[in-house]
Amino acid sequence: MKHRSLMLAAFLALGVASAAGTKAGTQITNQASAAYRDSTGTKLDANSNQVSTLVKQVGGVTISPDGTPTTPGQQQQAVPGAEVVFPYTLTNTGNGTDSFLVDTMVDASVPNTVAPATRVVYVDANGDGILQPGERVALPQSGGKSVFQNVAADGQVKFFVVLQVPANAASANKVITQPTATSSFDSTKTDGVSGSTNYSQINVVQDAVLSVSKSVVSTTTESSGDLTVVYRVQSTNTGTQAASNVILADDIISARSTLPVGSTIKASSAVISPTTGTVTYPNTDGDSNDNDQVQAVFGSVAPGQSVQLTFTVTIPAAAAPTSSQNPYSNVATVTYTGSTGTTTTTSSNTADVTKAPTAAVAIGPNGDPLGAADPLTGAAYTTGEGLTVTPDNADTQTVASLAAGSSVTFAQSVRNTGNSSDVFDFTAALSDLPAGTTVDLLRDGVPLPDSDGDGTPDSGPLAPGETAVIQVRVRVPAQAGADANGGTVTVTATSSVDTSKKDTTTDKIGTVTAPSVAIGDASGNNGGTPSNPIDRSVLPGAQAVFPMEVGNNGAQPDNYNLSGTVTFPTSSGSVPVTVVYYKDLNGDGVLDANELAAGPITNTGTIQPGQEIKLLAVVNTPSNALPGTLTVTQTAESPVTNTRGTDSNDTVTVLQEYNVALTPDRSGTTTSPGTALYQHQLQNDGNTSFGPADLSFTSTPAGATSGWTYLYSFDSTTFFSSIGAAFSDASARNLLGSSNPTTLDPGEQVTLSVKVNVPAGAPTESVNQLTLTAATTPASPATGAVLRDPGSSPARVTDTTRVVGGKLAIDKTVDNCGVISSCTTVKSGADAFPGEYLRYTLSARNLSTEALTEVVLRDTVPANTVLSGVSGPVGGFYRIASGPWTAVTTAPVAQTAGTLVEFAVDSNGNGVIDATETSLSSGASVTFTMTVRVN
Template sequence: MNKIRRISAVKVLLLVACLLPGLLVKAAPPAGTIIKNQASATYTDSNGIERVATSNVVETTIQQVAAMQLDRDQNKLAAAGQQVFLSHTVTNGGNGLDNFSVSVSNDSAGDDFDLIGLQIYNDANQDGRPDTYSPVNSSPALDSQMSWHFVIAGTIPASISEFQISRLTLTVNSQFNTGVVVTNTNSVSVADGAVVEVTKSLSNTSGTSPSDPVTVTLGYRNTGSGVATDVTLIDALPAGMLYIAGSARWNETGATVLSDSNPADPQGSVNTVRYCAYNASCIGLAEAESDADNDSSNQITAILSSVAPGEAGQITFQVQIGSGLNAGNLGNTAEFEYLSGPVLTNRYSSNSVTFQVLHSTAVVLNGSATVAVDNTAEPVIVSSSPQGTAISFVSYVWNTGNGTDTYDLVIDSASSTFPAGSLFRLLQSDGVTPLIDSSGNGLPDTGPLAAGTFCKVVVQIIPPSDAQGDNGGAGYSVTTTATSISDSSVSNSILDRLLSLTSASVDITNVANVNDIEATGAGSGPEAVAVSTFSVSPGSTLTLPLFINNTGATATSFDLAGSIFEDYSEVELPEGWQISFRKSGEEEELSNTGVILPGEFMQIDTLITVPANTAPGTTSLYFRAWSQATGALDIKHDAIEVASIEQLLLELNQAGQLDPGGSYVYDHLLTNTGNTVINSVTLSLSDSEEAQGWTSALFEDTDADGKLGPADLVITDLATIAIGEVRQLFLKVFAPAGAELQSTNTTELQVSWNSGSSLEMVSNVTTVTSSEINIVKEQAPDLGCNGTLNSPYSVSDFSIEPGNNCVSYRLTATNAGLVTVYNVEVTDATPAFTAYFGTAFCSIGSCTVTEPVAGGQGNINASLGSLEPGGSVILIFSVRVE
């Protein structure tokens, strides 16, 4: 492809779409940057279709933060009466435009004298001297990571004697946030005799990587009163700044080239210099302190035999900025020492100089995750893709420039040869989450991408579901372009190509696989008429064998489903029905066949469970096999015939006590548990001791209040009972006044229907006693299990949601007899699907309660010694519905 240089930035979930190890830019985002974040989720919907959902995009704006870096303290040697220059650099370490106030002051204590005439001047050319003698107290506006160079000037009073020291404090404040302050301390020592100062400068302080030669000048001057001997100048160049052999010159020898490799050979006449640079012969010379090693062969060393008072000169040499350097700053400081008389001075430093490596933009968009060369692994080719599925092309955006960059990505869908109606998407490296616009220009991008790193992006194309073939042998192609947002002339493109869209198909059959002559339902469905009709009884499960035949050319799996809708507009079954699928001969339920090879099949046992109250009739069911990977789909039409079942349930057998001449009421429930309405139901009673004067009567709960009252009517038959309907019946038994104590009567309640051929019966045994305990159980909802009832206690039913909701039960036991009863125990138990909650309450203080632990199950028992006639005891407890 034609490489047009440009910047790239692809973003991942947060601000950067390329979250690869080591690739994330660590500098703080610029102030005002909008961090965008979008989540994605994959799921399978009710149709068995795998879907991708993306969240809304949320944005966070980066605020400005102030920070700065101030170079190290300066230590200067000077003569009394001399003007001193101390060079400094401040760098904006914050993330936005800022100005920095500067001030300098003599320390009030801890030194010997003050410098006079303190001023601060610009030093834009970094030569350690003021550009002009116009004082400043603030930097120009600096972008993030930009530097400002300046010098402090001050004069030593002429009266100061040797060895005295002056200290001064430099203070720098951010003007954006005045609370951000840095300081350093400079010192000036006074010396008699020789005083040498060294300055360093560059012929050019900025350029590209690689660069043309840059001349370095090391200037020296003896401002003292004595001769300096063995003046040693040392310069250890930073990494990326390369010494040019044979480039050194000394002003006293003019154009004569200084030897790089013979430090024992003095050059010059009256004054001489011994010079050595980046050569093995330099070993043993004074070693630079700034490069943290003990090797003097990797530095420039110039040893001047003598420098007289007032004498000045310079050593020059050339360097080249190496190739492949990232944009940024190369800082450097020279060192020097000398003999003043017989005494070797301390090691001192020149001013610091900085070469700025300029940012160059370049980009390669290719198919390689290892090589950043254009046309590598291009075009990206996918040989085939099943019909109706998404095709993903993986590409890599390489930042081949030398600084962090961001790249917009654009798919040229207008020139694509993919089928009309195809959907084109740019995705992050996960192949799911959309690529986000981090720069705010409306185009998806890579996000900040460090030099030399790459960002993986995915071009996803979804052709129409009916598209197939190879486009007349030409295949399908589309071009994607990455463009630098900092320089729109820098871009690079890649071609993605698909050779063919292969068709896919599946067929569901009954009885046998599609290749067997016995198979039914072969061919594309759904059929207008059911292929097969199967009979099932209410409340039972039918096993229906289905054969899933992969009739396409691609190995794939198929999602299985059943619905009453032939077009699968909804995946829905009749109310209460259940369908599950199992591989034939296995017990594990499944919703997908697993991979079936082309031309192969899988037998699936389809278990259809019909509720007990299902009305008789025939229902059409449509079974679907669908491949998410290929889009292959078949629907087969079968019918389920539900038989008619007539069934009533009468409950329960009970026992009670009464006094001679008294009565007792039994509560019974009659439920239609079949799947059809039952008509002409006959109710009949019989008493075993009818001859001794026992009688009974049957009432229905006419007023639906859950207890026998004046409004409840006597019944002998029911005209009809609907499916699932429950009728509450009260059977009242009367004992004759002369009934003997401990005598019993059995009352049978018989329900008959279907012309008497179907019967249900319960028996109630009533005993004559002088004492009688009646017990009533009531319930009330406690939503939230907070101890507050949401309605009064009653015997009526109610509905409640499972989870953190409770049911409170109230049991009231009453002595309805004429004498005191003893050893009374009221017992209940936690129902199924509940857990014991809280602590039980008993209304009588002498009551002893035994109960399960909280969250457990079991019996609740209240015991008391005696209960007087007419007396009652109330037991209350709660359960949580799970």
């Protein structure tokens, strides 16, 4: 029951380290992106939402060595009354910490078997396979079984099964036993409990009995990197008669040894005791290694006498590193002749040696990871922003000039120059660049993951000699102004195997030029000033309005995209709310009806140098927001120059209020005609259950409303023309809550779906705001109950729908396919066990009135997974790591974490992906899927 399938072996070869796969509790996160050109030829991109999957725990256990009653894994001879020790290893093959119940079974089914007089389990504390006096420590017990507590995933416990042969046992008797183990986490995961798998056998004799043990005396890492190991083999005659022609032997390159090829026994290193024996270095195994055998021959060993062989082995520096769970191991033998002339060979315990990995890393300019360490110099290249970067051979690459408010994306090559798989953490240090300069670390345009969970972005696993390319995006703030001297970013790659091993490279910006934009509260300065903060006190669900200004302080006309967020703590976790912007047409700082009717804006339009635009920033506070003061972070950013201004000194103070909550605000874009679907959570934040009779709803459209219609549902399937009817239906069909299905109990919530139908002919950029409210209105509230006032401040959400005519939206979802790679069935939830498949669905939709070209969807294989499948529409193609395009009808070769996968459609039907494909017409969508297997 220890054999793995060939498929599992294939995945292990791709870098799966854990026996049961990815460690329990690991978060697998993934985000996709898309690149395209609009009708003006401008190259644009878009990022999808991020999806996350939690790896769940699985149990597993094995005991080795294996053996059956007919072919025992271990055999020893013993005289009546003698103690016999069998060493074993228990391995936690699950992916989380577990405890195990360990027992021993005695099998009397084989002829001439007798039960042992005693049988005890001890832990081999130092792991040398030799029972020391100090290791005879009683273990915790449960139900008469020994407990091995808190064994880490892939962890091992070396232990002994100690048996005493009955004093009345006769020659030719046998004692056959096996240890068993059961997982505490999952009692169905066992070894030896059902089936003959771990059997050992004692053969009872009245003769010489030589036990043999092997131990590691010392290990030394030489300056050359070679590992020198001193082994000791010892044999004691525990029988009643003398043994003759005793041979202690070891063949270090054999079926019983996992020492690497190239290991040798050091010439003349063997020392024996007593010295009356003879040492030889035979070469009788027929392999190409002339220095892999040693033996010591003793003429006779009396009862109670011990003999010993010590020798030295050299393991070459080039040999792969090992771990304590998978060491280099070796077994010696003793061969002897008893008083009856019978020759017996007995094997020792396994002696284990761990060879530490050697970590090393090189990071340098694009195409030159070794930098100054080799004569190679990377070629100059053009960044995604259209800037030229020139590498040199001194580990530096330079962009001559960068406009303030814009970014430059350097490409870096990083190589694992160690001898083991490693994960490299990346950090960036800025020098002499303007205050507020930021650095993003990316791979294929997507933020670098933290695959090992240590809080620092990293490369993901890289095999020895493997090279990866990452991007370092440096953004200089617009307020920085010009800087004739520029500055540098030093990027450091640090090994996870050995954090003292690291390498650095330098990205240089020659000069910084200065477009500039300012955003701030209304003032006499162009673009406001962040020195006059405003605080708005609001009830949950209410709006906070901030008079704002955006000013162009550069030398050229520019326009700026507006964005703002406030992160509110709520009863269900942190909720980010998007700031909605309106033009303050009369400059009075108040959101008037005509300004609301004009609809929100996301871009200022063109602003001339030295001019500004007055805005009203509206924050729709979540209806379940907790009390406190929150920072409003607002940004104005040019889509042309990337000039960026930020204001973060304004605050929203949420006042205290209770009972029913309806969250969150939603906003979206769609075409005309079209449909927008929004989902909200209706939650009981009070302490009293309520049903339809205790709740009142309103729905109020604003902005563009002519011809717009709205439908509501609590199961996302059956829709009603009013929220009240939908809520009554949910109650009648027991869709509410869990404890009491006919009511919504304290802390429980249900999902309210709102379908907004946009009529044909709705003008582009017209905006509809549908405001929904909910209030508790019980007929007889308890004395002293605090109710949300249904008149002035009910629970409220706003759905903002904007009719658009442009650009691309990309959405991403994840499904758990269980163990079926074709994903014909989908499990509830996205959490997954190791070995299960995750299907990521990427959907891109053209929201514009124009055709988009060169549409390419991009994704990367997430950490702790392996690519197993792709699918897409007719004419769909994919490519791996910028290689050749392949039709989705051809299954991909398994790819490791971090590999870039791109998708496109052969829109002209010529069987290839041309330079201008894929085209996507107005309103059209395209969907691809990528399936991965969790390690």
